[in-house]
Structure formats: structure tokens, C-alpha cells
Amino acid sequence: MTRGELPSITMPTRTKRNIAYDEEAEVWKYGDRERLREAGTEKSALHILKMAYVIWFLKHQITENRSSTLRELYYISEGWKRAKFAAQNDSNLLVEDLEILTDVQREHFHLRPEEDGASIFGPLRIREDTRRGTRELHCQDDIGESGYQIPTNVDSLEFVEHDAQMVIAIETGGMYARLIENGFDEKYQAILVHLKGQPARSTRRVLNRLASEFQLPVTVFTDGDPWSYRIFASVAYGAIKSAHISEILVTPSARFIGVQPSDIRDYDLPSDLLTEQDIAALKAELTDPRFAGDYWKEQINLQLALNLKSEQQAFAARGLDFVTDEYLPARLSDMGVLRK
Amino acid sequence: MTRGELPSITMPTRTKRNIAYDEEAEVWKYGDRERLREAGTEKSALHILKMAYVIWFLKHQITENRSSTLRELYYISEGWKRAKFAAQNDSNLLVEDLEILTDVQREHFHLRPEEDGASIFGPLRIREDTRRGTRELHCQDDIGESGYQIPTNVDSLEFVEHDAQMVIAIETGGMYARLIENGFDEKYQAILVHLKGQPARSTRRVLNRLASEFQLPVTVFTDGDPWSYRIFASVAYGAIKSAHISEILVTPSARFIGVQPSDIRDYDLPSDLLTEQDIAALKAELTDPRFAGDYWKEQINLQLALNLKSEQQAFAARGLDFVTDEYLPARLSDMGVLRK
Numbered sequence: 258m259t260r261g262e263l264p265s266i267t268m269p270t271r272t273k274r275n276i277a278y279d280e281e282a283e284v285w286k287y288g289d290r291e292r293l294r295e296a297g298t299e300k301s302a303l304h305i306l307k308m309a310y311v312i313w314f315l316k317h318q319i320t321e322n323r324s325s326t327l328r329e330l331y332y333i334s335e336g337w338k339r340a341k342f343a344a345q346n347d348s349n350l351l352v353e354d355l356e357i358l359t360d361v362q363r364e365h366f367h368l369r370p371e372e373d374g375a376s377i378f379g380p381l382r383i384r385e386d387t388r389r390g391t392r393e394l395h396c397q398d399d400i401g402e403s404g405y406q407i408p409t410n411v412d413s414l415e416f417v418e419h420d421a422q423m424v425i426a427i428e429t430g431g432m433y434a435r436l437i438e439n440g441f442d443e444k445y446q447a448i449l450v451h452l453k454g455q456p457a458r459s460t461r462r463v464l465n466r467l468a469s470e471f472q473l474p475v476t477v478f479t480d481g482d483p484w485s486y487r488i489f490a491s492v493a494y495g496a497i498k499s500a501h502i503s504e505i506l507v508t509p510s511a512r513f514i515g516v517q518p519s520d521i522r523d524y525d526l527p528s529d530l531l532t533e534q535d536i537a538a539l540k541a542e543l544t545d546p547r548f549a550g551d552y553w554k555e556q557i558n559l560q561l562a563l564n565l566k567s568e569q570q571a572f573a574a575r576g577l578d579f580v581t582d583e584y585l586p587a588r589l590s591d592m593g594v595l596r597k
Numbered sequence: 598m599t600r601g602e603l604p605s606i607t608m609p610t611r612t613k614r615n616i617a618y619d620e621e622a623e624v625w626k627y628g629d630r631e632r633l634r635e636a637g638t639e640k641s642a643l644h645i646l647k648m649a650y651v652i653w654f655l656k657h658q659i660t661e662n663r664s665s666t667l668r669e670l671y672y673i674s675e676g677w678k679r680a681k682f683a684a685q686n687d688s689n690l691l692v693e694d695l696e697i698l699t700d701v702q703r704e705h706f707h708l709r710p711e712e713d714g715a716s717i718f719g720p721l722r723i724r725e726d727t728r729r730g731t732r733e734l735h736c737q738d739d740i741g742e743s744g745y746q747i748p749t750n751v752d753s754l755e756f757v758e759h760d761a762q763m764v765i766a767i768e769t770g771g772m773y774a775r776l777i778e779n780g781f782d783e784k785y786q787a788i789l790v791h792l793k794g795q796p797a798r799s800t801r802r803v804l805n806r807l808a809s810e811f812q813l814p815v816t817v818f819t820d821g822d823p824w825s826y827r828i829f830a831s832v833a834y835g836a837i838k839s840a841h842i843s844e845i846l847v848t849p850s851a852r853f854i855g856v857q858p859s860d861i862r863d864y865d866l867p868s869d870l871l872t873e874q875d876i877a878a879l880k881a882e883l884t885d886p887r888f889a890g891d892y893w894k895e896q897i898n899l900q901l902a903l904n905l906k907s908e909q910q911a912f913a914a915r916g917l918d919f920v921t922d923e924y925l926p927a928r929l930s931d932m933g934v935l936r937k
Contacts, residue, residue, distance in 0.1 A: 329913035573669035
């Protein structure tokens with residue numbers, strides 16, 4: 258500005274059209290389209306002013322070893338006069354912009370989401386750096402029956418050692434508790450991770466690290482409906498919102514274990530009719546590059562023909578042990594995760 | 598039936614009109630209205646048949662020391678032909694009927710909800726009986742930064758000892774993490790309980806037990822809107838759905854700490870306008886016996902006059918330490934929980 262130049266920022270365009278598959282990293286990332294923001298208009302000038310305020314706040318926060326939630330950051334901007342955010346969505350997006358510009362995750366700015374991390378249960382020893390000192394815990398022996406709760410900053414966690422053959426990520430709490438009760442983690446040396454629906458960043462980071470640090474196979478076990486397939490896709494391919502940090506959040510080796518539409522047919526599972534929204538979502542998935550392979554085409558078309566969806570807990574109709582004694586071992590053998 | 602008599606069940610009517618305040622126990626309970634269900638109609642006969650099936654299943658489950666989710670129970674009924682439930686709500690209600698008839702909680706039938714229990718952080722040592730043995734944990738020293746996750750069956754938990762002056766139940770994860778980060782639990786010897794919005798049964802049972810076993814004062818810290826006041830009411834007075842087990846779920850001594858409508862005014866908190874739904878809910882609370890006292894009348898009328906609501910994290914507008922250094926100590930002194 259003192260040189261008489263307009264301050265400006267150049268950023269990748271953050272739209273679906275600017276997402277491309279990175280063959281080498283096996284994840285979806287931003288492409289080459291860029292957007293220049295110059296402080297020549299009031300709108301862009303205010304945007305850059307807000308960014309300067311946020312950077313100032315984050316610098317303070319890091320220096321003082323404090324942290325805050327994304328919601329608190331939004332409220333803190335109340336005191337910034339014209340740099341005040343109108344809605345939390347704006348401050349969240351700005352933080353994502355900063356991640357893209359700096360190539361540093363928001364967790365390292367000491368920003369937390371409201372959302373809860375999920376839980377882990379299985380043959381894994383972790384070490385967590387907390388403000389009250391270091392805690393070393395074994396995720397079967399040193400924790401309660403609900404498992405070890407993943408902290409928001411997974412990088413404060415060290416995976417010390419494990420005795421596992423596989424990782425299973427599970428959508429619902431009911432199924433997660435079922436596998437624990439049935440001792441699936443012990444019998445099959447499985448680390449169980451509860452996704453809690455659409456997984457939080459911290460949960461996806463945990464799966465990424467378990468897969469890459471220990472070279473463990475990761476399978477994803479969800480309900481059998483289009484929304485759950487998206488949960489799988491966000492684990493295995495990532496999401497537009499976080500395409501800039503795909504490499505650390507995504508588990509490209511993750512595979513879908515079920516509920517498959519063919520399971521609904523083969524096991525005659527209790528099911529519900531597809532709604533209009535379900536059908537529209539399935540059709541959208543047929544053109545989504547993340548579901549481009551033959552496997553998904555076949556399954557999704559089968560589901561549209563059946564006009565049915567089932568939940569993972571529907572296996573209970575065949576008895577409480579069916580899922581752990583029959584279904585999962587059969588699928589894991591088919592997928593080559595379990596060797597007979 | 599062999600005596601030529603129609604099987605029948607008599608149950609309290611489960612409506613708002615049949616809820617009365619029990620002065621002695623200080624909780625809301627079912628009144629004297631009853632309903633007789635006789636197997637003389639097809640509908641009632643099917644109801645009794647379903648009940649017989651559920652009792653048969655639960656008896657098995659308890660004998661074999663198994664457990665299941667309410668969702669699994671619904672799916673298991675798929676195999677019961679005409680006794681099959683049409684929707685999970687029907688099987689849930691039947692389980693509540695069994696609780697009323699037997700005076701035993703569903704947790705003792707080994708039935709779990711899907712919902713997650715919340716977390717605890719503070720100067721408390723617990724002992725949990727798990728299927729893998731007994732675990733003894735201190736809720737500051739032996740757990741990660743997210744706290745100890747409450748299991749669904751709180752009665753498998755023993756509260757061994759504590760070094761606490763109070764319990765604070767907190768609605769949002771952001772504020773719960775704020776109090777932990779700021780060391781509020783250490784400085785004020787507070788057991789922090791994360792409610793996670795409308796609290797699960799297990800969370801309410803924990804608060805009930807902490808209050809009754811240790812005679813600790815319990816305060817409830819929520820957002821400042823009518824939906825959050827209902828969260829407080831469900832902790833302190835109970836809910837219609839669980840009026841039959843109010844005595845073990847409700848904490849009559851629990852008091853509301855904030856956000857109070859008067860705080861929005863006194864601290865000039867960032868706020869939003871009330872919506873039509875908010876206004877309707879506030880007006881409904883003015884006639885709700887649970888909000889009958891002068892305190893609530895005054896606060897709710899003030900809120901309607903201000904036409905504003907605020908979240909607990911709005912305190913961040915005054916700095917990240919304001920809530921722990923100023924607001925809470927001042928309120929706790931006013932309420933007589935903290936003695937100067």
C-alpha cells in the first residue's frame with residue numbers, strides 16, 4: 258500500500274469444477290483455476306481487512322498457547338468493527354482460505370470445531386499430549402466400554418504400537434457397540450472406529466494415520482443408502498470443502514464393506530422403500546466421479562431396481578451374532594482382508 | 598386364558614394431564630389416571646402378544662448376559678410374524694411400558710439407546726465394570742483431553758471418590774472445552790459434565806447420582822434461548838417420556854446458571870433476534886409448571902421484551918477468559934455455590 262499498490266490475494270477457485278483427481282496421491286485436490294482478490298472494491302478490501310484481523314488473532318493465540326472454537330472466533334470478531342463477520346459461515350470459510358494459503362491445518366492455528374471426534378476401541382496403544390501432561394492409554398485395557406474419545410487435534414496423538422490386522426470404521430453407535438460386545442476387536446484383531454455419521458475431520462485424520470503409519474487395511478461399514486455411501490466417499494476420496502488437505506484427511510485405500518444393495522437382496526434384510534430424495538441422491542452418485550467404477554454402478558443400479566434401503570442394524574433380524582459371526586467374516590474374506 | 602378370562606394390563610395414562618408434582622421426591626411423576634388394556638379387541642390382543650414376545654426376548658438376553666440396542670430390538674421383531682412392530686417408536690414405547698410395570702429401568706433389561714452418553718472431566722475417580730474387566734480411572738489424570746465418556750448403563754459405574762466443590766453441566770462442546778482449557782475444573786474443584794444438547798438418560802443419571810451420592814451442588818450452563826431452558830428443565834424436573842423413572846433421572850437441586858436473558862442485557866452479549874418459534878416456545882414456558890417461579894417469569898418476560906437470544910459462546914466477544922474469570926465466579930457467588 259505504501260508503494261501505491263493494491264493489496265491482493267490469489268487463491269484456487271473452490272468449486273466442484275476445480276477439483277481434479279491426483280493420480281499420484283490418489284486423492285481429489287484443487288485444480289489450476291485461480292481467483293484474484295484485489296482491495297480495489299469495498300467488498301474485497303473488507304475481505305482482506307478481515308483476513309488481517311484473523312491472522313492477528315491467530316498469531317496471538319499461538320504465541321500464548323491458547324485455543325478457541327470456530328464459533329468463538331466468530332464472536333470475537335464482534336469487537337473488530339467493520340471487520341466483524343456477518344455469519345459464522347464467513348469466518349469458517351476465511352479460516353479454510355488461510356489453510357489453503359499457508360498449507361497448515363486449522364488445528365495448528367489452535368482452532369477447534371464444535372463437532373465431536375469419534376471413539377476408538379481395539380488393540381492400539383496411544384500417547385496423548387494434553388495440557389495436564391502426557392497420557393498413555395491402551396484402547397482396550399485402559400478405557401471404559403464406550404472407547405477412547407478422539408481429541409480434535411489428532412496431531413497431539415502418537416500411535417505407539419498395535420496388535421491389529423485391520424481397521425473397521427463404523428457409521429452407527431449401535432453397530433459399534435455390537436462389535437465391541439461380541440468381542441470382534443479381540444477375535445479378529447480389529448481396531449474399531451466409530452464414525453458417528455458423517456465423520457469429523459479428526460476422525461478422518463485418525464483413519465488416514467492408522468492406514469499410513471501401520472499399513473493396515475481400512476474398511477468402512479455403513480447403512481445401505483445413498484447418504485451412507487457419501488460417508489464412505491468422504492473417508493476414501495475426500496470432500497470439496499477440505500480438498501486442500503485431502504492428503505492428510507483421506508484414506509485412499511479404504512474400501513466399502515457394506516451394507517451393499519446386493520446384501521439387502523441376498524440376506525433378505527428388513528428394508529424401507531427409497532424416498533424421492535434417496536432416488537435423486539443415487540442418480541447423482543451415478544455421475545459422481547467418486548462412484549465411477551463398475552462396482553458402484555452395479556450396486557447403485559441394483560438398489561434403484563430393488564427400490565429398497567437397509568440399515569446396518571437390520572442384520573439383527575437374523576440374530577444378534579449374525580453380523581459378527583457370518584456377515585463380516587464372509588465379506589472380509591471376499592475382500593482379501595481376512596485370509597483363510 | 599385357560600380360566601376363560603381375557604388377559605389384561607393396567608397402566609398409568611401417559612399424558613401431560615396425568616403428570617403431577619411429588620412434593621416429597623421433588624420431581625414430576627405420573628398421577629392416578631389409569632388405562633386398562635384388555636385382549637378383547639384385535640388391537641389390544643396384538644399389543645399384549647407383542648409384550649409377551651418382548652418379555653421372552655429380554656428374558657433370554659438377560660440370562661445370556663447379552664445386550665442390544667432399541668433399534669436392534671425393533672429389527673429382531675421382524676421374525677415375530679403378527680407381533681412384528683410397524684415402527685421403532687412402537688417398540689420403544691412398549692419398553693417404556695415394561696419399565697413402568699416392572700419398576701426396573703431398560704438398562705437393566707440390557708437395552709441401550711443409540712444416543713451417546715456425554716463426557717465428564719474433573720476431580721472424580723470412577724470404577725467401571727466392563728465385559729473386559731474392571732477399569733478404575735481418574736477423570737483428570739487418566740483420560741485424554743476430551744474427557745471420560747459416560748457408558749449407556751451408568752449403574753455399571755461406581756463413583757469411588759472426589760475432590761470437588763460443585764458440578765457444572767454444560768450444553769455445548771465448545772464451552773465444555775473452554776472450561777477445560779482454562780483449568781476451571783482445577784481452580785474451582787468442579788466436575789464438568791458435557792450435556793451435548795438435550796441430555797441422554799445416562800447423562801441425567803450421572804448428574805442425579807453425583808448430586809445424591811456426594812451432596813454436590815449442580816448448576817446447568819446453557820445457551821440463552823427457550824430450547825436451552827428446556828434442557829435445564831429436563832435435568833431439574835424431568836420429562837413426560839420418563840416420568841416413571843424421575844426419581845433416578847432427575848436432579849431436583851440443579852439450578853440454572855445461565856445464559857440468563859438479563860445477562861444478554863447486562864453484558865451486552867452478541868445476540869440474535871427471536872424467531873416466531875422462539876417466541877411461541879417462551880410463551881409456552883410461561884404456562885409450564887416447571888417454569889412457574891418468579892425467577893423464570895421475570896427472565897422470560899424480559900427476554901420477550903428484549904426480543905433477543907444469545908449463545909454461551911457469545912461470552913467470547915469479551916475475551917476467551919471472561920467466562921471463567923468473571924462471569925461464572927460472579928454467578929456462582931450470587932447463587933451461594935462459591936463462598937468468598
